[in-house]
Amino acid sequence: MNLRIGAALALLLFSAPIFSQEDNAPPFGKGLFNLKGKDDSWEMKIGFRMQFLASNSWLEQDNDDGFLLEPQSNFLIRRSRLKFDGFAFSPKLEYKFEMGLSNRDMSGTSPFTGNTPRFIMDAVVKWNFYENFVLWVGQTKLPGNIERVISSANLQLVDRSLLNSLFNIDRDIGFQLRHHTELTDSFVVREIFALSQGEGRNVTTGNLGGHQYTGRIELLPLGYFSNDGDYFGSDLAREVKPKLMLSASYDYNNNAVRNRSNQGTYMVTDTGFHETPIKTVFVDAMFKYKGVSFMAEYSSRSADDPIAVNSDGTPTGVVVQVGDAVNLQSGYLFKNNWEVSGRFTHVELDENLTGTGPQSQYTLGLSKFFVGHKLKVQTDVNYLDLDDDTGVVLWRVQMELHF
Secondary structure, three states: OHHHHHHHHHHHHHOHHHHOOOOOOOOOOOOOEEEEOOOOOEEEEEEEEEEEEEEEEEEEEEEOOEEEEEEEEEEEEEEEEEEEEEEEOEEEEEEEEEEEOOHHHHOOOOHHHOOOOOOEEEEEEEEEEEOOEEEEEEEEEOOOOHHHHOOHHHOOOOOOOHHHHHHOOOEEEEEEEEEEEEEEOOEEEEEEEEEEOOOOOOOOOOOOOOOEEEEEEEEEOOOOOHHHHHHOOOOOOOOOOOEEEEEEEEEEEEEEOEEEEOEEEEOEEOOEEOOEEEEEEEEEEEEEEOOEEEEEEEEEEEEOOOEEEOOOOOEEEEEOOOEEEEEEEEEEEOOOOEEEEEEEEEEEEOHHHHOOOOEEEEEEEEEEEEEOEOEEEEEEEEEEEOOOOOEEEEEEEEEEEEO
């Protein structure tokens, strides 16, 4: 089965020159090639991206054996994806389809995903059915924290923060209703509501607990960002006027069966699943002006019954990851398209439940943008303070190539 899929993808890629003639081939970063129906009733842009990551880590502990111990290195195809988007029948009916081809993209195989690789990242249709109302149907990112909604291709640093890895609500299958209002020429309000299955992406076994409800509001008191700059890292547009987004999300997963809402470990007991409502709150801010960018995030998760237990009352060992986190991130983009950036993240999970103490991570990054986020090289140095007289030092280098 995987061989047939690989052959089909290879045929698609090698057939690109047939469709992409010189007179309609898009510029670099705008897709491999674009297709359009002769009657203008449909359009498709096909793109491809890949990330190559090299990382080295050391355990920091001052003892007789030295200071930086247990060195580890890793070379990885971090992401490799095919993307399709366009419209069908009418420009008001858009779609997006994205496949993840790297091992990291496809990981997470389980009985709940049919024991198959999770190829599909996004498969969503977007219908602008009335004025500023747009209905999304399918699988895509939920409207959670801004850092997660920003594409992994458009990040300011090599990867997302510790807050995101522990608290984000990622992708799910369902419906989203989106609307925006322009209160004045310079004040925009965007509202999003999502109803989803609640178990994450590519689940084939149906709804295992209750459904998930997510609401988000975004305020742009200084008007729209240039080129949707509120949804990518760094101030690549070099905003000539200050731009600000203030936003908040609330997520309620009714009778969740995983220990991070629709993410994390399934809370399996001897009688089925442990089910508990899980609530997650996100508060974000994004600011950009003349190459300066700043992003702030706060997240908090709570649960009515966070400890999974068997029928005899004994704990299974799986608990909801209750706690909160703060992430602060800033950078300055020079006119030669080099950027220096920094990040501070602090996470406090409920130590009585999780056994994990407070963690703080400090990151210093350097990026060179050759063609914006479409072709860039990034490196960062991270220090993770584990609050027990130990720490982890991590150095990463990554290249992004995005057609």
